[in-house]
Amino acid sequence: MLTAYTADQIRAAEQALMARLPDGTLMERAAAGLAACCAAMLGRVYGARVVLLVGSGDNGGDALYAGVRLARRGAQVEAVLAGSKVHEAGLAALRQAGGRVRGIEAVDRADLVVDGLVGIGVTGALREPYAKAVARANQGPGLVVAVDVPSGVDASTGRVPGAAIQAHVTVTMGACKTGLLIDPGAGYTGRLELVDIGLGAYLPDPDVAALTDGDVADLLPEPGAESDKYRRGVVGVAAGSEEYTGAAVLAVGGALHAGAGMVRYVGTAAPVAQVRSHWPEAVITELREPSLDGVGRVQAWVLGPGLGTGDFAHELARRVLASDVPVLVDADALTLVSRDPTLLRRSAPVLITPHAGELARLMRVPRERVEASRLEHARRAAADLGVTVLLKGSTTLVAEQDRPVRVNRTGTPALATGGTGDVLAGVAGALLAQGLSCYDAGSCGAYLHGLAGRLAADGAPLVTADVAAAIPAAIRSLS
Ligand SMILES: NC(=O)C1=CN([C@@H]2O[C@H](COP(=O)(O)OP(=O)(O)OC[C@H]3O[C@@H](n4cnc5c(N)ncnc54)[C@H](OP(=O)(O)O)[C@@H]3O)[C@@H](O)[C@H]2O)[C@@H](O)CC1
Numbered sequence: 089m090l091t092a093y094t095a096d097q098i099r100a101a102e103q104a105l106m107a108r109l110p111d112g113t114l115m116e117r118a119a120a121g122l123a124a125c126c127a128a129m130l131g132r133v134y135g136a137r138v139v140l141l142v143g144s145g146d147n148g149g150d151a152l153y154a155g156v157r158l159a160r161r162g163a164q165v166e167a168v169l170a171g172s173k174v175h176e177a178g179l180a181a182l183r184q185a186g187g188r189v190r191g192i193e194a195v196d197r198a199d200l201v202v203d204g205l206v207g208i209g210v211t212g213a214l215r216e217p218y219a220k221a222v223a224r225a226n227q228g229p230g231l232v233v234a235v236d237v238p239s240g241v242d243a244s245t246g247r248v249p250g251a252a253i254q255a256h257v258t259v260t261m262g263a264c265k266t267g268l269l270i271d272p273g274a275g276y277t278g279r280l281e282l283v284d285i286g287l288g289a290y291l292p293d294p295d296v297a298a299l300t301d302g303d304v305a306d307l308l309p310e311p312g313a314e315s316d317k318y319r320r321g322v323v324g325v326a327a328g329s330e331e332y333t334g335a336a337v338l339a340v341g342g343a344l345h346a347g348a349g350m351v352r353y354v355g356t357a358a359p360v361a362q363v364r365s366h367w368p369e370a371v372i373t374e375l376r377e378p379s380l381d382g383v384g385r386v387q388a389w390v391l392g393p394g395l396g397t398g399d400f401a402h403e404l405a406r407r408v409l410a411s412d413v414p415v416l417v418d419a420d421a422l423t424l425v426s427r428d429p430t431l432l433r434r435s436a437p438v439l440i441t442p443h444a445g446e447l448a449r450l451m452r453v454p455r456e457r458v459e460a461s462r463l464e465h466a467r468r469a470a471a472d473l474g475v476t477v478l479l480k481g482s483t484t485l486v487a488e489q490d491r492p493v494r495v496n497r498t499g500t501p502a503l504a505t506g507g508t509g510d511v512l513a514g515v516a517g518a519l520l521a522q523g524l525s526c527y528d529a530g531s532c533g534a535y536l537h538g539l540a541g542r543l544a545a546d547g548a549p550l551v552t553a554d555v556a557a558a559i560p561a562a563i564r565s566l567s
């Protein structure tokens with residue numbers, strides 16, 4: 089599990105650790121790790137042009153001391169001092185090692201730019217002259233390594249209120265910061281490198297966490313010798329309509345490939361015909377009325393993809409949500425729920441799977457506000473609605489009250505294509521039916537969906553149905 093922390097959590101841990109160590113030890117460790125990463129990025133240090141962007145805090149100190157180490161290995165190190173003050177001891181050490189102070193134009197000929205403008209101490213949008221320095225460094229020819237956090241990214245939230253460094257690599261000290269995993273900040277981070285400065289024992293419970301292959305492999309249920317199709321979990325899919333038949337096919341496809349013992353599909357004539365021809369293994373009930381009578385027992389429902397938002401869909405949604413099993417609420421069912429919040433009054437678990445626009449509608453706020461503060465809105469929706477929230481997007485989040493928000497890191501922009509959300513609903517629904525909690529089903533579902541998206545795309549545009557078909561390969565790739 090990759091765990092991440094807010095700036096306040098990191099500061100508290102650093103203070104506890106620092107109290108036991110001689111002054112300067114942590115910065116020394118940070119600088120040593122940073123210099124090693126810089127050297128690896130450069131390949132050859134001797135003769136390389138390294139430009140340090142130095143702000144007025146300890147983030148600048150890290151950059152200066154890393155610069156000292158690189159200068160001693162023969163790099164030509166230049167420091168651009170952008171702050172109202174500077175870490176004086178660091179600057180003196182750099183000068184002694186042969187480093188020089190230069191103007192911002194130095195970035196135009198840098199092989200490597202080290203962004204030490206600001207780290208966890210940032211407040212609000214970058215001020216001048218930092219913002220101009222950032223714009224110039226982003227346009228320059230050199231590789232860019234961010235110290236601790238790309239300057240301009242809020243370490244605790246991932247918000248980017250103004251200019252920010254676009255890093256190729258971010259070398260983060262002691263522990264990962266929340267803002268490096270959450271968009272928009274995650275999009276500025278590049279590859280993430282963690283330098284161990286000995287903080288581990290002092291860290292509290294994480295703010296957010298990202299699953300790894302091993303975590304997902306451990307969480308996924310494995311059928312045992314005593315399994316039968318009912319014990320493995322039956323997932324009900326209430327999706328599709330006369331107008332939208334494809335969503336039903338994709339959601340059932342996702343569920344079938346994610347290990348459900350059986351999929352029961354309910355829908356009207358047109359989607360029933362499509363589901364029947366694509367998936368002979370699904371057990372189908374054709375609905376003339378919005379009723380679940382005679383459908384048979386399921387362990388979890390997937391409700392909503394392509395369902396429509398008329399009276400028929402509303403009544404079907406009401407009946408599904410009146411059941412006593414977990415329900416995944418997606419797409420059109422989210423529209424129904426935002427119109428009629430009483431639908432969510434139930435005691436069994438609910439996993440909602442909105443994208444930013446759907447969550448904005450549910451929370452009655454502008455979409456841009458959700459996009460800018462995804463973490464805050466996912467958390468707030470989980471608390472206000474009393475449900476588990478899977479907020480889709482370039483980094484998908486799974487929020488549940490009193491748990492670290494799970495961030496999915498397997499996604500790929502190739503998934504930004506019609507119908508992939510329907511597949512995800514089926515996959516996560518199948519995991520719910522197999523007994524995973526909403527929190528685990530949502531986060532493992534997003535993880536497998538992302539891996540499957542990568543496998544299906546393999547460097548080219550993907551066809552959505554291939555994402556469902558690639559779920560078994562994604563599961564195999566975990567071990
Ligand atoms: N503590 C430790 O043990 C360790 C800490 N470590 C390192 O220290 C870093 C934290 O250092 P920190 O606390 O000095 O804060 P930091 O991020 O340098 O920024 C503060 C300065 O930024 C400025 N500033 C703020 N907002 C701004 C804005 N919008 N636009 C422009 N400027 C703005 C503000 O300047 P001022 O307004 O005072 O001129 C303030 O002085 C941490 O990220 C890690 O790299 C590691 O070495 C490991 C050990």
Ligand SMILES: Nc1ncnc2c1ncn2[C@@H]1O[C@H](COP(=O)(O)OP(=O)(O)O)[C@@H](O)[C@H]1O
Nearest residue numbers: 480481482499500501503504506507508509510
């Ligand atoms: N840029 C991106 N990077 C990674 N994943 C993405 C990106 N854009 C969209 N996705 C994923 O693609 C899926 C799209 O789902 P959704 O918005 O419901 O679309 P649809 O309704 O067409 O199925 C979600 O799982 C989302 O997380």
Ligand SMILES: [K+]
Nearest residue numbers: 206235237239
């Ligand atoms: K920085």
